[in-house]
Amino acid sequence: MRAAECNVPQAGWNRGVVTSPLNSGVKFFYPQKERDLFMKEKSEYSFENEVYKKTYWHSCSHVLAQAVKRLFPEAKLGIGPAIEAGFYYDFDVEKPFTGEDLDALEVEMGKICKEKLPIERFELPRDEALQLMEEKGEPYKMELINDLPEGEHISFYQQGEFVDLCAGPHLDSTGRIKHNGIKLLSSSGAYWHGDSKNKMLQRIYGIAFPKKSELDEWLAKREEALKNDHNKLGRELEYFTTVDYIGQGLPILLPKGARVIQILSRWVEDEEQRRGYHLTKTPYMAKRELYKISGHWDHYRDGMFIIGDPDDETKECYALRPMTCPFQYQVFLNRKRSYKDLPMRLNETSTLFRNEESGEMHGLIRVRQFTISEAHLIIRPDQLEEEFKACLELANFMLETLGLKEDCYYQFSKWDPENKGKKYQGTAEQWDKAESAMQMILDSLDLDYKVGIDEAAFYGPKLDIQFRNVFGKEDTLITIQIDMLLAEQFGMQYTDSNGEMQTPYIIHRTSIGCYERTLALLIEKYGGALPTWMAPEQVRVLPITDRVHDYAEDIAGVLKEKGYRVTVDDRSEKVGKKIREAQLEKIPFMLIVGDKEKENGHVSVRHRSKGDIGVMPQEEFQEKLRAIVESKSTE
């Protein structure tokens, strides 16, 4: 169907056309807003131009939809946007797509590109738009149209026989898309409108580039990144494992993983002590009554492991803690407090239990039992800004030391008033107050952040520090939260300087986040070669012959005495093999010793990434190691 055949109002036809500044003939049917953005960007049609890239991928998603419609005419269209890396399109189909289906679709997409079909925009009034989608048999599109506000221009894009409801923008022809620069990556289920109550559609993910070589490069890079998958590397390098009959989300931290977490948590606890925190140790479980006060019973019960019958009020019922907050508050409540006691900074290396749903677990990143560097700061309202900033400073200090700062970004996680009562406790006024307080602090820091609506904790807004794993999936590493609700619920009060009772504010925060998750991120960041200061094994001594085993032991003994983690490989193997294995295990330093070294009291030093760095006296190596470890360099 041509646009003209369905009463296209010609007036809207060329709305917002931009002609290429390079006069290459490419036309963008951009709405004014995006046109302005485009013109500010590099005036080239390259992927360095974010708008062009997204437009290209968006048009790819339409080509994908067109291919699906050709090969699977019964498929109903969902939505198909460009995303961070590539594009996807959701379809309602009888059977999920198979790998062969994706191959066939890729071929068909290539054909559509070669057909060089003009991509044209037209607009329709609501009733005609609905009629068109009804004729095309697209119930999901009709739902989208019905959700559009009154008076909105309802625009469509057409290429050949394919018409799609779409706000645009798009390229002007399928011929602009490189026919062999497209790769369909995967397909999986995805709920319509992202709501698990809705029907599950089938989503196809894809990526595309204007050059085949760029596609190949991207795919190779991705493959390379996947090699650092902590879930693979972490198991291979024996940081952790899982056991069928223990259960999902309950990893075993093997000696190497446990060692790293011990090193990190000692560092964190010491640093927090320096910053005025008091360490607590609170129980792993409590009676249901505690969680009723905190609100967990009403807002978080599905996320808890409950011991006993939660509905039988005549018997005791316990729950493993999903958070430490209500426990640490008891420290404050232990006696009468005055304004002089505040801020009260309570930290705990706390193990938590959350009954995540079965499909949500992922290596060390998403588990059911984990340990976080948690703290609650009980403060006077006038201390909020200073304490919040100090929390952020601490978090950033940790991230910088770990070398992860560049991989993280901020998210201001707000509530959604729509879910008041169900998901969130407190009043709109209380939420406004907490969110605007956080807003003010963030503004004063001139922080670059994205906003997450409906991402808050049930008791308050959060500043989350996010990262992406090797698959590009986003997770929270660190969080800082403002809570103006729970202190009141627990009857926490302090006497101010006028002798009047006041309710404190509370900051919930993590400093390094969840140790398991942080370890996962470190493994992915460093490809398993963790910085020397936190490496589970820092030095391995490799004697060349049995004659120098005693010397090797001496060297190791001195280093152990100084607190380093060192082993001796005294097997009867060739040194080449010992080196190979130490390399594969990513041991930072190898000390190769033979008769010559023994004679002179020297060591031959090999670094895992620098290779052979020469022979030196033992003391010189010790000094080198000391400098690296004490500075917590990322080497």
Place this chain on the structure above:
RNA sequence: GCCGAAGUGGCUCAGUGGUAGAGCAAUUCACUCGUAAUGAAUAGGUCGUGAGUUCGAUCCUCACCUUCGGCUCCA
């Protein structure tokens, strides 16, 4: 929880409706070796678990468990 894929010795993977192989790792022996794999021998698996179909199941069917990629959820 939902959609899809997978599960064979410690690891990576072959394989077949007639109850299993390879490489690496392990163990033993020999070699005493100079910056990424010395050689030989030995041992190791009720083929994720449980049912069913069949004369016979690791293979076919179903359920469950676990793992992986998504969705939803979340530190």
